[in-house]
Amino acid sequence: MTKRVVKRKQALSFQQMDLSPAMAKNLVEIGYHKPTPIQAGLIPLALEEWDVIGQARTGTGKTAAFAIPILEMLDLNVRPPRPQALILAPTRELAVQVEAEIKRLAGRQRINTCCLYGGKPIRQQITRLRAGCHIVVGTPGRVIDHLNRKTLDVKDLWCVVLDEADRMLDIGFRPDIERILRRCPDERQTMLLSATLPPEILALAKRYMYRPKLINFSNKNLSSETIEQFYINVPGEMKYDILVRLLEREKPEQSIVFCRTKLGTEKLYRKLFKGGVFTAVGTIHGDMTQPARDRMMKKFREGKIKILVATDVVGRGIDISNISHIINYDIPELSEDYVHRVGRTARMGKQGVAYSLVTPEQGDALTAIEQTINCQLKRDELQKVVDEIRFQGRDPKAPKPAKKIKSRYRRAL
Numbered sequence: 161m162t163k164r165v166v167k168r169k170q171a172l173s174f175q176q177m178d179l180s181p182a183m184a185k186n187l188v189e190i191g192y193h194k195p196t197p198i199q200a201g202l203i204p205l206a207l208e209e210w211d212v213i214g215q216a217r218t219g220t221g222k223t224a225a226f227a228i229p230i231l232e233m234l235d236l237n238v239r240p241p242r243p244q245a246l247i248l249a250p251t252r253e254l255a256v257q258v259e260a261e262i263k264r265l266a267g268r269q270r271i272n273t274c275c276l277y278g279g280k281p282i283r284q285q286i287t288r289l290r291a292g293c294h295i296v297v298g299t300p301g302r303v304i305d306h307l308n309r310k311t312l313d314v315k316d317l318w319c320v321v322l323d324e325a326d327r328m329l330d331i332g333f334r335p336d337i338e339r340i341l342r343r344c345p346d347e348r349q350t351m352l353l354s355a356t357l358p359p360e361i362l363a364l365a366k367r368y369m370y371r372p373k374l375i376n377f378s379n380k381n382l383s384s385e386t387i388e389q390f391y392i393n394v395p396g397e398m399k400y401d402i403l404v405r406l407l408e409r410e411k412p413e414q415s416i417v418f419c420r421t422k423l424g425t426e427k428l429y430r431k432l433f434k435g436g437v438f439t440a441v442g443t444i445h446g447d448m449t450q451p452a453r454d455r456m457m458k459k460f461r462e463g464k465i466k467i468l469v470a471t472d473v474v475g476r477g478i479d480i481s482n483i484s485h486i487i488n489y490d491i492p493e494l495s496e497d498y499v500h501r502v503g504r505t506a507r508m509g510k511q512g513v514a515y516s517l518v519t520p521e522q523g524d525a526l527t528a529i530e531q532t533i534n535c536q537l538k539r540d541e542l543q544k545v546v547d548e549i550r551f552q553g554r555d556p557k558a559p560k561p562a563k564k565i566k567s568r569y570r571r572a573l
C-alpha cells in the first residue's frame with residue numbers, strides 16, 4: 161500500500177502547508193483558522209514522513225497535529241479499507257476523544273475509524289474491524305488483545321502514534337507498547353507525543369524510531385500564564401467544609417474536583433451529592449463500569465454535570481472547553497500530574513483557575529509542584545477563614561505559651 165505523497169512549502173499557516181482542498185475547506189468550516197505552534201511545527205515534518213517526537217502539553221492542539229497529516233496521507237483507494245494508522249492512547253476517555261477529533265477533521269471524507277478499548281464487549285469491535293477501517297485508535301491492552309486474536313491486521317500500517325507516551329509508561333503500558341511496535345511493519349512512520357521526556361521515553365524512541373526530529377512546545381510557564389493558581393493550607397478534617405465554601409463562592413461554570421483514590425472520590429461525591437447544596441454533581445473513577453463512565457463523560461460534555469469529582473483518570477488529555485475551575489481536593493502524588501490536572505482548564509487560551517487544598521503535612525509536595533511549574537501558587541482568601549477556625553483568634557505565628565510544669569517536677573527542680 162502506498163501513501164499519498166504530499167509536497168510542502170514553508171509551514172506557517174494552514175494555507176502554506178499544501179493541504180488538500182478538502183482538508184483546507186474543512187479546517188475553515190470547523191473554525192481552525194491558524195495552526196497552533198505544535199501544529200505549525202509537527203504537520204510539515206510529518207507530511208515529509210519524518211519520525212517526530214513532539215513535546216507538548218495537552219490542550220495545545222496536538223491531536224490535530226498528528227491527525228491532519230495522517231488524514232492527508234491515507235490511501236482511500238483500497239477496498240475494503242485496512243488499518244493504515246494506529247494511535248495508542250493511555251485511557252479509554254482519551255482514545256474516544258482522539259477518535260472524535262479525527263472524525264471532525266475528516267469532515268465529509270469517508271474515513272472509517274475504529275476505537276478499541278477495554279470495558280466494552282470485544283464482539284462489537286471485531287465486527288467494526290471486519291467491516292474495514294482506515295484508522296485505529298486504542299488503549300494498548302485492548303490492542304494487544306485484538307492482535308492476539310488476529311482480529312486486528314497491522315501489516316498495512318504505515319503510521320503509529322504514541323499519544324501521551326509518558327502517561328502510558330507511567331501506568332505500566334511499556335511492555336504492551338513494545339509488543340505492539342514489534343508487530344508493526346518496520347517501515348513505518350512513528351510519532352511520539354509526550355508532555356515530558358524522561359529517559360525511559362528517550363530509550364523507547366531510540367529503540368523504535370528512526371532518526372526522529374524533536375520539537376519542543378512544552379512551555380512550563382504556560383500554565384501560569386492562562387491559569388490563576390491558588391492554594392489553601394487546610395487540615396484534613398476541614399477540607400470538605402472549605403471545598404463547599406469555595407464552590408459556593410466561585411460558582412464555577414464547570415469544574416473538576418480531583419481526589420487521589422477511587423474510594424475517596426466516591427465518598428466525596430456522595431457527600432456532595434447528598435449534601436444537597438449542589439445538584440449537578442457527578443463522579444468518574446476506575447471502579448465504575450465503562451458504560452457508566454461513558455454516560456458520565458457525555459453528561460459532563462453536555463454541561464449537565466457542573467461538578468465532576470474524579471481521579472486522575474480524567475487528568476490527561478480530556479478536552480472540555482467550559483471547565484473554568486480545577487480543584488485539587490487532594491494534591492497529586494506526582495507533581496507532573498498537577499500540570500496535567502490544571503491543564504483541563506484554560507483550554508485553547510481561555511482563562512481558568514485552579515485551587516489546591518494542601519494539608520499542613522504536605523508542604524514539601526506543594527514546593528515540588530511550584531518547582532515543576534516554575535511559579536509560586538498564591539494563598540487564597542479562604543485561608544483567613546481556615547486560620548480563624550483553626551487557631552480561634554490566636555495568632556498562629558505568635559510564640560506558643562510556655563507549658564506549665566507539673567508541680568511535682570517543679571518541686572524537684
Ligand code: AMP
Binds near residue numbers: 193218224479508
Ligand atoms: P488537543 O490539545 O488536541 O486536546 O486540542 C485542544 C482543543 O483545541 C480541541 O478542542 C481542538 O478541537 C482545538 N483545536 C486544535 N487545533 C486548533 C486550531 N488550529 N484552531 C482552533 N482550535 C483548535
